[in-house]
Amino acid sequence: MSNIEQRTDICLRCPRGCEIHTVLNDKHEILKMEGNNCKLGPEYVKQEIEDPRRILPTSVRVRNGVRPLAPVWTPQAIPKAMLLELAAESRTIELDAPVHVGDIVLSNWKGLGIDLVASGEVASNT
Amino acid sequence: METTKQYDVIVIGGGPAGMAAAIKAYEEGKGKVLIIERNDSLGGILPQCIHNGFGAVNFDRDYPGPQYAYMYEKKLRSYDIEILLDTMVLEISAEKEVYAMNSAMGYLHLQSKAIVLAMGCRERTRSQIRLPGTRAAGIYTAGTAQRLVNIEGYMPGKRIVILGSGDIGMIMARRFTIEGAKVLSVLELQPFLTGLRRNYVQCLQDYGIPLHLSTTVNKIMGADRVEAIETIQVDEQYNPIEGSEEILECDTLVLSVGLIPENEISRKAGVKLDRRTNGPIVDSYMMTSIPGIFAAGNVTFVYDLVDYVSQAGELAGLNAARYARNERIDSQLGIRLKPGRNVGSVVPQKIMITKNDETGTSITLRPNALIEHRVTVELKYGDETVVSFKEQYARPAEMMFHKLKEKELARLEEIKSGELTAVIS
Numbered sequence: 168m169s170n171i172e173q174r175t176d177i178c179l180r181c182p183r184g185c186e187i188h189t190v191l192n193d194k195h196e197i198l199k200m201e202g203n204n205c206k207l208g209p210e211y212v213k214q215e216i217e218d219p220r221r222i223l224p225t226s227v228r229v230r231n232g233v234r235p236l237a238p239v240w241t242p243q244a245i246p247k248a249m250l251l252e253l254a255a256e257s258r259t260i261e262l263d264a265p266v267h268v269g270d271i272v273l274s275n276w277k278g279l280g281i282d283l284v285a286s287g288e289v290a291s292n293t
Numbered sequence: 294m295e296t297t298k299q300y301d302v303i304v305i306g307g308g309p310a311g312m313a314a315a316i317k318a319y320e321e322g323k324g325k326v327l328i329i330e331r332n333d334s335l336g337g338i339l340p341q342c343i344h345n346g347f348g349a350v351n352f353d354r355d356y357p358g359p360q361y362a363y364m365y366e367k368k369l370r371s372y373d374i375e376i377l378l379d380t381m382v383l384e385i386s387a388e389k390e391v392y393a394m395n396s397a398m399g400y401l402h403l404q405s406k407a408i409v410l411a412m413g414c415r416e417r418t419r420s421q422i423r424l425p426g427t428r429a430a431g432i433y434t435a436g437t438a439q440r441l442v443n444i445e446g447y448m449p450g451k452r453i454v455i456l457g458s459g460d461i462g463m464i465m466a467r468r469f470t471i472e473g474a475k476v477l478s479v480l481e482l483q484p485f486l487t488g489l490r491r492n493y494v495q496c497l498q499d500y501g502i503p504l505h506l507s508t509t510v511n512k513i514m515g516a517d518r519v520e521a522i523e524t525i526q527v528d529e530q531y532n533p534i535e536g537s538e539e540i541l542e543c544d545t546l547v548l549s550v551g552l553i554p555e556n557e558i559s560r561k562a563g564v565k566l567d568r569r570t571n572g573p574i575v576d577s578y579m580m581t582s583i584p585g586i587f588a589a590g591n592v593t594f595v596y597d598l599v600d601y602v603s604q605a606g607e608l609a610g611l612n613a614a615r616y617a618r619n620e621r622i623d624s625q626l627g628i629r630l631k632p633g634r635n636v637g638s639v640v641p642q643k644i645m646i647t648k649n650d651e652t653g654t655s656i657t658l659r660p661n662a663l664i665e666h667r668v669t670v671e672l673k674y675g676d677e678t679v680v681s682f683k684e685q686y687a688r689p690a691e692m693m694f695h696k697l698k699e700k701e702l703a704r705l706e707e708i709k710s711g712e713l714t715a716v717i718s
Contacts, residue, residue: 177494181349182598184491185685204685221495224344224357225471226443235446238343238359247499254471268363287340287359 171198176215180207187212220244224286225257227272232264232289239272240286245279257283264291300375301617302610303391303405304328305382305558308337309599310590311411312365313606314613318409319372322614327375327403329382329393335369336362337413338436339599341443344464350600361599385562387583406617409609410559410573410581410588414595417551424456424548426513429520435461435549442468450545454522455479456510460488460597460690462549467496476502477541480524482509482531485663487690489597510546511538519544552595562586569638570594577645577653578622579609587613594640594657597692601657608653628705628713630656630672635687635717637661644697644713646706654697656680658715660687670695672713679704679713687717 170193178185187208190199195216200209214220222244226236245253253276260272266289273283302318304311307330315328334340339347342358349355356364369376380395391403416434424432433441433449439461441447451474455462458481466476479497484507486493497504511525511533526537554572556564564573565582572593573581580587589609590602616622627643639658658670664687672680680701684693697705 177490179491179495182346182489182491184489184494186490221499222345222355223471226343228446234444236443238340238357238443240343240345240357250499251471255473258473268360286343286357288363 174212174216176212178203178208178211179221180211191216219247221247221250223250223253223257223283225254227257227260227262227283229262229264229266229289231292232266233292234289237262237266237272237285237289238287239283241281242284243281245281249279253281253283264289297390297402297404300325300327300403300405302326302407302409302613303389303403304409304411304610304613305385305391306330306337306411306413306590306592307332307335307376307378308411308413308590309339309362309365309602310413310592310606310609311337311409312362312369313603314409314411314587314589314610315374316365316369316372317607317610318407318614318617319374319610321611322618324614324617325375326372326614327377327405328369329377329380329391331379331381333379335366335376335378341436341440342464343443344468347599350598351603358599365603382558385558385586387563387586389585407585407587407613409606409613410556410564410586410592411590411606411609412555412558412592414552414554414591417548417553419548422548422550424510424513426510427515429513429515429518431515431519431545432513433545433547435459435465435547438465438545438547439468442472448472448474449547450474450519450543452477452543453545453547454510454524454541454543455547455549457481457549457551458483458486458488458493458504458506459549459551460492462547463488463492463496465547465549466502467500470500470502476500477543478502478524479504480508480510481506482527483507484529485688489690509533513546514540519546522546552591554592554595556592559586559588559592564588567638567642569632570640572640574642575640576627576643577641578612579605579641579653580612580616580622584622585613585616587616594638594659596657597690601692601694604655612653628674628708628711631712631714632658632661633673633714633716635660635662635664635668636715637689639715644705646702646709654702656695656697656715657692659692660689660717662717663688664717668717670715670717672715674708674711674713679708684717 270285301324339358339362347361512523587609
């Protein structure tokens, strides 16, 4: 028998947060899985093994708005390792009011197909 | 003073519960609906909750807080619903009068047929948990820090310690890190995480922020500004363990130590409160002890998910509109519901017989014990189990829901009055 790896994940696909126990072989193939309550569980663990991704919610500066910030997020999850890099870049962005829900703030970041999108409204102060 | 204006439904509070209540009340009755909000915008806490995680239940999608609020606000504004912002409600009466004021209109005396209380909750503060140490600057509640960072655009500090592993505390730990601050540690007095485990993973673990269970703040140091925190571990009886002290040099302490429903005006009006939930006692229609006064959302019971707050708001709004139309909503009938073994609180506190009604058949309860295996939740009438369902586990951080089945409702209808006890085993 070759090396067997065991891992425990807390599924992030819904607020329920199932604790999933997985047994893998040395080719990272799933041999056994328990603890999930729906089919999203196996999908999540597979993604965590191959390419863990997360959504980044943050904010950017706004000029001439009724408020100084607009909330933004990546509607599609991005590689976990890039979260703080995109966060740092978003701190350099400044938009002009008005900002509307769905406005694209950064398009196709680094050519990776990652968009940063406004998730709130900021009216103009003029 | 203005002459008394008449309304069918007045909603107090423009957060998620209030907006859902106003929308539903309008859709149901097409009457005169007013929503009163003390802030300068609608949405309640949601505009500052810029993280995602809202809408999974009601929209089958994952939205950030501002966007979730925006969808409700857009709908609300598309209807002929009156909105008063920057307006403070001072008092309400059992006769459904509302006394309020704002800087443009002065003192207002309003009369309604029905009222929905949707004032939400407030954070527990430093004095409420008796934290020892100096009164230095740099101590914030998590929600206040969240408002500063996400709305006002100020960072409260650079080196931050968080007390309390509730959801807002963990979400703010991530938020500070994303904005370039260093979060040294999240401390939790309990031997277990008090927020959702998904937030432990995506807010702490992902960003390498340590969590220390059974640990609390022993001393705050610093004269003008926080300079350090002394932490201490506690035993099973929450007694400090001498010799376990540790100094963390930091400039900010953030408290995420619980929420309390805001019921000053409910209490003054004579609405009966539940000492466990700190909110009004409500029946299946979300009606309080005063006929025609309804309550919904975090003002009744602190929820985990906004989706359920919106649902409760809809239920209260719907029934407020029915009440305003003189439909019989009788809170004298019904079966009292009490928390028993391993149950902290349960809403509604009174089950109405609603077999022929599509609404008001849900039970929400919060466990007060951590049981990491399959549990059975029962509503017992003496020795008889009237309602029973299974859950994978019981955790104080996670509420449980049950929609009463037809068979269960039929049995409840036979029981008619009396008392049921909710137990988890």
